[in-house]
Amino acid sequence: MTAFVEVTNLTVAKGGSSILHDVSFAVNGGEFLSVLGPSGVGKTTLLRCLAGFERPDSGTIAIDGDVVSSDERWVEPARRGVGIVPQDGALFTHMTVARNIGAGLADLSSALRAKRVAELVSIMRLGGLENRLPAELSGGQQQRVAVARAIAPSPRVVLLDEPFAALDTELRTELRTDVRELLRKESITTILVTHDQDEALSLSDSIAVMRDGAIIQTGTPADIYAQPADIDVALFLGDAVIIPGRVSGGKVETELGSLTPLNRVRDGDSGFAAVRPENFYLQPDPAGRAIVTGRQFFGHDVLVTVTTPDRTITARASGPLAPEMGMKLTVWVRGPVNFYARPD
Amino acid sequence: MLVKALSLAVVPLVSVPLVYLFIRVAEVDLGVVVTEVLSPRTGQLVLNTAALVVAVTVTALAVGVTQAYVVVRTSVPLRRLLTILATVPLAVPSYVAAYGWLGVVPGFNGFFPAWLVLSVATAPLVFLTASAALARTSRSADDVAQSISTSRVRRHLLVTWPTIRSSVWSSGLLVALYVIADFGAVSLLRYDTFTRAIFNAYRSSFDRSLAAILGLVVVVLTVALVVLYRRALRGEQSGPVNVVRPSPVVLRAGGWPHAAVMSLGAVVGAGVPFVSVSAWAVVGTSTANVERLVEATLNSVMYGLSAATLAVALGIVIVVATLRYRFTPATVAESVSWLIHALPALVVALSFTFVGIRLVPDLYQTHVFVVLGLVVLFLPNAISAIEPALRAVPPSWHELAQSLGMRPSTEFARVTLPVITPGLLAGWALVVLVIVRELPLTLLLRPNGVDTLATRLWTETSAGAFAAAAPYAVTLVALAGIPAWLVSRGLDPQRKMVVS
Numbered sequence: 044m045t046a047f048v049e050v051t052n053l054t055v056a057k058g059g060s061s062i063l064h065d066v067s068f069a070v071n072g073g074e075f076l077s078v079l080g081p082s083g084v085g086k087t088t089l090l091r092c093l094a095g096f097e098r099p100d101s102g103t104i105a106i107d108g109d110v111v112s113s114d115e116r117w118v119e120p121a122r123r124g125v126g127i128v129p130q131d132g133a134l135f136t137h138m139t140v141a142r143n144i145g146a147g148l149a150d151l152s153s154a155l156r157a158k159r160v161a162e163l164v165s166i167m168r169l170g171g172l173e174n175r176l177p178a179e180l181s182g183g184q185q186q187r188v189a190v191a192r193a194i195a196p197s198p199r200v201v202l203l204d205e206p207f208a209a210l211d212t213e214l215r216t217e218l219r220t221d222v223r224e225l226l227r228k229e230s231i232t233t234i235l236v237t238h239d240q241d242e243a244l245s246l247s248d249s250i251a252v253m254r255d256g257a258i259i260q261t262g263t264p265a266d267i268y269a270q271p272a273d274i275d276v277a278l279f280l281g282d283a284v285i286i287p288g289r290v291s292g293g294k295v296e297t298e299l300g301s302l303t304p305l306n307r308v309r310d311g312d313s314g315f316a317a318v319r320p321e322n323f324y325l326q327p328d329p330a331g332r333a334i335v336t337g338r339q340f341f342g343h344d345v346l347v348t349v350t351t352p353d354r355t356i357t358a359r360a361s362g363p364l365a366p367e368m369g370m371k372l373t374v375w376v377r378g379p380v381n382f383y384a385r386p387d
Numbered sequence: 388m389l390v391k392a393l394s395l396a397v398v399p400l401v402s403v404p405l406v407y408l409f410i411r412v413a414e415v416d417l418g419v420v421v422t423e424v425l426s427p428r429t430g431q432l433v434l435n436t437a438a439l440v441v442a443v444t445v446t447a448l449a450v451g452v453t454q455a456y457v458v459v460r461t462s463v464p465l466r467r468l469l470t471i472l473a474t475v476p477l478a479v480p481s482y483v484a485a486y487g488w489l490g491v492v493p494g495f496n497g498f499f500p501a502w503l504v505l506s507v508a509t510a511p512l513v514f515l516t517a518s519a520a521l522a523r524t525s526r527s528a529d530d531v532a533q534s535i536s537t538s539r540v541r542r543h544l545l546v547t548w549p550t551i552r553s554s555v556w557s558s559g560l561l562v563a564l565y566v567i568a569d570f571g572a573v574s575l576l577r578y579d580t581f582t583r584a585i586f587n588a589y590r591s592s593f594d595r596s597l598a599a600i601l602g603l604v605v606v607v608l609t610v611a612l613v614v615l616y617r618r619a620l621r622g623e624q625s626g627p628v629n630v631v632r633p634s635p636v637v638l639r640a641g642g643w644p645h646a647a648v649m650s651l652g653a654v655v656g657a658g659v660p661f662v663s664v665s666a667w668a669v670v671g672t673s674t675a676n677v678e679r680l681v682e683a684t685l686n687s688v689m690y691g692l693s694a695a696t697l698a699v700a701l702g703i704v705i706v707v708a709t710l711r712y713r714f715t716p717a718t719v720a721e722s723v724s725w726l727i728h729a730l731p732a733l734v735v736a737l738s739f740t741f742v743g744i745r746l747v748p749d750l751y752q753t754h755v756f757v758v759l760g761l762v763v764l765f766l767p768n769a770i771s772a773i774e775p776a777l778r779a780v781p782p783s784w785h786e787l788a789q790s791l792g793m794r795p796s797t798e799f800a801r802v803t804l805p806v807i808t809p810g811l812l813a814g815w816a817l818v819v820l821v822i823v824r825e826l827p828l829t830l831l832l833r834p835n836g837v838d839t840l841a842t843r844l845w846t847e848t849s850a851g852a853f854a855a856a857a858p859y860a861v862t863l864v865a866l867a868g869i870p871a872w873l874v875s876r877g878l879d880p881q882r883k884m885v886v887s
Contacts, residue, residue, distance in 0.1 A: 096530050096634070120533040127534050129527035137549040146545065147535045192531070204527075 047072035047232050048093075048200055053102035055088055055256075062088050063099070064256040070249075072107075073230040075223070077243035080253035081279070086236035089253075090202050093234065094127050095120035106199055126193030128206040132185045134177040140164070140188050141173040147196040163191040166225055183214040190222055194229065201226065203235040207242065219246060240280050244268060252276055270305060274383050277317040284320065284356045288382065289313045295382050298353050303379040314384035323358035324375040325349065325366055331373040335366050349374060389796075394708040394717035397701055401724045401763050404738035405606070411741045412603050415596045423600045432601070433608075436580040439501055439573075440566045446506040447562045451513025452555060454649060459521040460547075462635045463642035463649075472653035473514045478868035479660055480824045481508040482571025482841070483860050486848045487660025489575065490667050501578040505569060507656035509562040513555070520554035521547070529633035539636075553620055560616045567609060568731035570827040571841075575848055581605045582733045582827070589737060589831070599741070602734040609730055664860045671857030679843070680858050687823045687839040687866075690754075694761035695769070695818035699811060701762065702769035706777050707799075711785065721770060728767040733827035735764055740831060757832045761822050768821060772814020776807040824867045840866075 046069030055063040062085045070076045078086050091097040093104060095111065095118065104112040106125070111118040126147070134143050141160050148156045164170055167187045177185055186206055193201055203222075207215045223246055226233050237243055243250050244264040252260040252267065260272040271277035274285060288297035290312045295302045302316055325347065336355070337348030345365035347358050351374060358374070366372060412420060423429060454473045457463050476484070484504045488495045524547060532542040570582040577583075581601055589598040708717035727735055739760045743751030750756045780803050788798035826841040833842065840859045847856035 091530070094530065094534055096533060119537050120530075121535060121537040123534075125534055127531060129530060131525070131527055133525055133527035133531050135528065135545055135549065137552075149536070149541075196535075 046070060047074070047107055048234070049103075049105045050089075050093070051103045051105075053089070053092060053099050053104065055085070055092065055097065055099050062256050063092070066102070066253075066256070066258055068251050068258055068261055070232055070234060072232055073227075074248045075226065075233045075235070075246060077247040077250045078234065078236045078253055078258075079240060079243040079250050079279075080236075080238065082238050084253045085256040086238075086253055087204060090127075090204050090234070090236050093200070094125050094202055095123050124196075124199035125202060126196065126198035126200070127202045128186070128189045128193045128204065130205045130208060132177075132189035132206070134185055134188055134192070136177050139174050139176060140169060140180070143177070143188050144191045144195050146192055159195055163195055166228075167191045167221065183210055183218055186210065186218060187221075190225070194225065194231065197229070197231075199232065201231050201233045203233065205237050205239075208237070208239070244280075252279070270381060271317070274315060274317060277381060277383075282320050282357060283317040284323075284354075284358075285315045285317055286354075287313070288316045290382065290384075295380065298351070299374055299376050302376050302382075304382040305379040306381055308382050308384070312382075312384040314382060316380045316382050318356075318376055318380050320346065320357050320359040322377050322380070323349075323356065323360075324377050325358055325360055326373045326375060327366055327370060328373040329371055331371040333372045333374050335368050335370045335372065338365070338368055388712075390704055390708050391712065391714050391717075393701075393704045394714060394720060397705060397720040397766075398716050398723070400759065401720055401727060401766065404735060404742050404763065405723075405727065407742045407745070408599060408602055408606070408734075408738040411596070411599045415600065419596065420600055423597060424604060429601070429604065432579060432581055432584050433604075435498075435578065436567060436608075439498065439505070439578065439580060440563050442498075442502050443505045443509060443566045444559050444562045446502070447509040447513050448555065448559050450506070450510040450652070451558065452517045452551075454510070454514045455517035455521055457642075457645050457649060459518045460524070460633070460636055461642060461645070462637045463645050465646050469646060469649050470518075472650055472657075474511045475653060476507050476657045477511045478864055479508070479657065480571065480826070480841070480863060480867055481505060481569055482575055482826055482845060482848075483664065483863055483867075484508060484657075484660040485572040485575040486844060486853070486856060486860055487663040489848065490663040490853045491659060496577040498578055500576045501573050501580075503656075504572050504576065505566055508572070509565050510656075512561050512565070513558040516554045516558035516561075517551055520551040524550050524633055526633045556616070556620060560612070563612060564609065564729055567605065567612075568733075570731065570733045571845060575845070581608075582731050585733055585737060586827070586831075589740075595741075598737055602737045605731055605734050610726070613729060661864075664857060664864065667853050667857035668861045671854040676855075679838075680862070683838045683840050683843045683859065684862055686837060687841070688819075690757060690761060690829065690839060691819040691822040694758045694765065694822050695815050697758065698762045698766050698769040698818055699773065699815045702766060702773045702814075703777075703811070705766075706770060706773045710774070710777055711782075721767075724763065724766045724770070727763060728765075731827070732764055732825065733831070736760060736828040736831040739763075739828075743832070752832070752834045754834065754837075757829060757834070760828050760832050761825065764825070764828055765818055765822055768818050769814055772810060772817065773807070776810025776814070777803070779810075780806050820866055820869050824863060 048070040050069070051067050053063055053066040054061070066089060068076070078089060080086055088097060092099045092112065098117065099112060101114065103110060106123060109118070110116045111123050135146060138146065141164070144163050145156050145160045148159060151159065164173060167190060169184065169187055169191065172180065172184060177188070180188065189206065207219055210218065219242065235243070235246065247264055249261060249263055250267050251258045252272070254275070260267060260276055267276070268280055271280055277283045278285075286297050286299060288295040288302070290296075290304070290308045290310050292310065293304075293308070295304050295308070295316050297316055333349050333351040335347055336350045339346040342362065344362055345360050347360050347365055349356050349358055349372060356374070360366065454469070458466055458469050458473070463469065479487070481504060484507065485500075488500060488504060528546045529542070532545045536542050536545070567580075568582065570586065573580050574583045574586060581604065585598050585601045585605070588601060589595060705717050705721055708714040709721060739756070740751070743756055784802055785798060788802050789795070793801065824841060826845055829839050830842050830845065833839070838846070840863050844856050844859040844863060847859070
């Protein structure tokens with residue numbers, strides 16, 4: 044066992060229905076893993092099993108070589124060296140910011156505790172708020188305190204349960220950056236569960252994509268974005284246009300021409316190619332059969348809706364060169380694409 | 388404005404009696420007041436009342452919180468049944484319970500019986516408040532505490548106690564006020580607290596200044612208690628509301644010992660009065676004077692219906708004037724009526740007799756006067772049912788209706804009233820049933836020769852006529868059981884909201 048956190052064949056069933064099914068994954072020391080999936084796929088249950096709030100029906104969880112949960116062994120949550128940041132922060136409402144951050148430091152002398160609390164207050168930029176009660180803080184500040192409280196005892200693993208979900212965009216980006224930096228500095232192994240693909244792609248060293256209680260793909264953000272395991276993952280990880288095609292001579296023949304497959308394909312298969320919006324090339328062409336029917340301007344780029352004889356596609360074009368409404372085009376696909384064969 | 392004019396009229400109705408009590412005492416020679424207040428007899432009353440208040444409050448808190456914890460946070464079996472058992476005593480007015488005990492244990496008098504009967508009667512108040520608060524325990528905070536500490540005690544101090552603390556203290560205040568206010572049980576069980584002494588002073592002497600002075604002492608003590616409580620809880624934060632409940636604490640031996648102890652307590656506490664009432668009912672029904680029973684029931688119901696209807700009507704006026712028009716006198720009327728609600732009904736009744744004799748002798752000892760007294764006493768019950776109903780109507784509808792050309796009165800009849808009607812009816816029905824079990828005020832203000840179920844039961848029991856009292860007890864429990872059942876389902880008709 045070389046990984047720092049190792050989850051093997053974890054299964055949880057509640058009231059007859061299976062919530063987690065044979066989940067296995069590993070995280071290296073100091074690594075940031077995101078478990079990505081839509082809500083209700085069992086992400087939170089997985090996190091609660093790791094923290095020890097829930098007992099799995101079978102399977103093993105090991106942290107730094109210690110088995111903390113298996114059929115034979117069970118380690119209490121407080122003895123696992125795991126810190127948790129729930130979605131709502133869950134600050135102790137009757138305690139000040141400083142006492143909340145120090146809540147997990149009962150074993151330290153009061154001088155050491157004060158020192159550690161001061162350190163985290165400064166890192167999480169909470170200076171001046173030490174004596175406030177949670178009710179007197181903004182949502183972003185509450186989450187900062189929750190993160191500081193989880194990290195204060197220097198846990199072996201930090202679990203983040205969508206802690207940024209309730210914040211507005213600007214606060215979210217700022218807090219994400221700060222938290223990421225803190226975790227890297229303290230080199231704490233981190234597992235984040237989220238349904239936000241941007242969050243997972245931008246923060247993580249690796250991503251585990253979850254669906255219906257099972258992990259269907261793991262890899263680096265770049266790998267997963269470039270080579271989604273199936274059409275659903277492709278659609279979940281970002282926009283994609285799905286175009287029917289057929290494999291012939293190692294190429295995918297589609298209405299938009301002959302495309303190069305990224306993954307391994309078999310001659311004669313029919314299925315679908317997934318094309319990212321940024322992979323379309325829109326060539327102005329008075330004789331073209333496609334026409335621009337919509338345009339959303341974002342400054343750095345433009346999302347162009349193009350109606351071809353067969354379908355409506357969304358393409359990303361860079362700002363100044365984007366075609367105008369009503370313009371006639373020919374649509375090309377740049378670079379290789381992923382092809383998913385229809386099961387026969 | 389009709390609404391404003393009417394709410395203005397409520398102010399004297401609710402405040403004059405109390406003001407008059409002060410005037411009555413002020414008229415008495417100051418030396419007499421000081422002598423009475425400092426007399427050993429008053430000292431003894433303070434001690435007796437305080438001892439009972441402390442003993443009952445501590446017992447009710449311990450029992451109620453334990454029951455709530457077991458039912459809400461553990462894996463105890465038969466949870467539904469235990470909840471019902473814990474709230475069953477609400478169906479038995481304290482004086483009916485006292486009657487029940489006296490029926491099986493002759494000579495059941497003094498401190499211990501009063502403590503037992505009142506503890507059983509008030510523990511459900513704590514149970515309901517505490518279980519509602521416990522159900523709001525946040526699962527995520529409970530999780531974090533688990534990842535921080537292996538000690539269950541420390542975890543409860545981190546999460547559970549802060550969540551329920553203010554509710555527990557406020558239910559404690561509720562119990563304390565209940566004990567100070569209780570008249571029926573302590574008078575039947577012959578334990579001398581203020582209410583019993585006031586009643587005796589009022590009945591036995593020609594000069595009623597002693598009753599007035601004692602009444603004023605109770606007013607001062609009650610207000611002091613409420614003020615002290617508010618001081619102590621200033622700055623208290625309420626926790627976040629979380630829909631996900633923490634997982635239950637698994638009990639050893641499947642939780643059956645806990646269930647057994649809880650059921651045993653309920654059976655002894657509430658079961659004895661029930662059995663006794665039923666046993667006497669068997670004897671009593673054969674000798675019952677049906678005509679008298681029907682008459683008392685009709686009187687009770689008549690008082691209930693007319694006072695509840697008037698209270699709801701005035702309640703609507705007050706709530707509309709405060710919520711819609713921010714009319715200050717209406718706010719004052721509401722606050723004063725809450726204060727009166729916190730006072731013993733007997734003292735309110737006493738203040739009404741002074742007003743009746745001096746200012747409106749024609750009204751004194753008429754049905755109208757009793758109904759007015761009951762309205763003042765139970766106006767807050769009506770308000771607490773009306774207010775949430777009216778808050779549910781968005782103010783924008785009101786504005787929208789006006790922009791469509793409706794006059795405020797048309798708007799109220801066509802938009803607001805249809806929406807709040809279900810809430811109003813429920814509140815009205817509860818007030819009717821709560822009034823039916825009212826004893827002290829009716830006892831003092833009723834016209835000569837008029838009896839209700841409650842006064843009849845009280846008179847017969849005082850005279851030791853248990854069989855004769857039984858039919859009244861049965862009818863009362865049957866009627867009072869309805870609001871108790873609704874309370875246990877979370878609709879609280881007689882919650883004293885002095886707290887918030």
